[in-house]
Amino acid sequence: MTTMPFDALACPLDGCPLVPSEKTWRCENGHSFDVARQGYVHLLPVQKKRTLDPGDSKEMVAARQRFLSAGFYTKIAEAVSDLALKALAGERVGSVLDAGSGEGYYLRHLSAMASDTSLALIGVDISKWAVLAAAKQDKQTRWVVGSNANLPVMPESLDLVLCLFGFPVYSEFARVLKPGGQVIQVDAGADHLRELREIIYPELKPPGANEGLAPEGFRQRDSTVVRFPLALPDQNSIGDLLAMTPHLYRATSKGLEKAAALESLNVTVDVVLKRLEKG
Template sequence: MSITPFQALACPLDGKPLSRSDGAWRCSDGHSFDIAKQGYINLLPVQQKRSHDPGDSKAMVAARQRFLEAGHYQPIADAVSRAVLNHAEAQTLSSEPFSCLDAGCGEGYYLRQLADAATNALSLSLMGLDISKWAVLAAAKQDAKQSPLSSWVVGSNAHLPVQTGTLDSVLCMFGFPVASEFARVLKTGGVLLQVEAGPDHLRELREVIYPTLKPERSSEVEAPGGFTQHSSERVSYSLTLKRSEEIADLLAMTPHLYRASAEGRARAAALETLVTTVDVRVVQWLRV
């Protein structure tokens, strides 16, 4: 198994290729971006920020890290790794590593799971990007415990700092998809893999925090521009959380933390155990 950081980065200011030298990434126009001591790079210019500190907070990142490392979403990680590696194995005759971007990587859990699941015969080139500097910092710190496996980048899905047509796969895990940018950075025949909440996802938790549940949206989704649907898989199982701290971490890593009323959050905080449904769709789109 050969896993290396993805290298085909682009300047977020002018889109030109970036080259690494002397602890920084630079483009031909002289724009320079220092590599942080933790190993990540910030490619999110001020003009692309919607707030001073966009994305998940430090507390939300810590909650997600505790929850995911406990293995509660392991079946989702397994399904994603299988899907990506099936495409990578079909490309074994290529002399180039199979490149994969996790767009909205959080603290890097799914890329680490992918790296762990890869076989010795595969060569992967990985990159994790998130708009939250706290998420990318946590991912880089985890990665630093061993030889760096991925490029970790603070950036936006709306302006991916990636050279055009250089990726074999893009992951968007419960994130904010920008189909036009995903289509731009993927090679023809590349795969966009989206994980989205299904109709029963965390239903029992939602029944606790909301007075009523909204009608579910149709599961029929049109192919984004530049893509055609390849496959769709449902991952559904029952999850038992036995401590109030685990329930709090689950709520903290979802949008429901802010959508729920104070009363709803208080009802969730009073729970000591929770049995809830995990229900997600793993949808693969082919770049045409």
């Protein structure tokens, strides 16, 4: 197995191919993007940012890194890697993009599992703190600050897109995937972290209707539920889990106080893995 950085990058300003030199990536129109000392490249132009520092904060990234490194979501990572390798079966070199890659946990796990498959990997996240953390841990993957709404890669250059607890932009996924390319998507199920949500919210909203229709341009190959009990042994692990989810900002102050008072908590992990194929 060989893991290498994915190289078919596109200029985020004009879509032209980017060509690497020593410490920059440059397109034919003269747009140039520096490679950071840690090895990542920033391809989110300031005019395409909605805020000065978009995405997860440095503190949120650190909390996610601690939580995932502790192995709490290993079963999810194993399921994603198994499905990804199934999707890439038969490819000489499987090109994979993680859209919303965070600090790189799932791509690192996939790389470690791919004993018989060569991979060209790229992780894209809108948070520079997440990409920085990923680049520090893994030099065999291309790490990019960028947006799912404007993925900085060339059309039809990828075999597989991962979108794990993220924000899918199916039109962009369809643009960058090869014909027959696939998407693996992970979303929270109805009971995901229910016990924590019951503590931090006055009442739980009923789950939204799942129409079960594949997005335009795709057909659904399969769907799998990963469900297991998870014991959070201390306040640190509870706090890290809360900090890496949107619930940190959605919960009431009273709910957050209740969570901060917990010494341990048993929660249900309930996620849905969907595999879509570009039509």
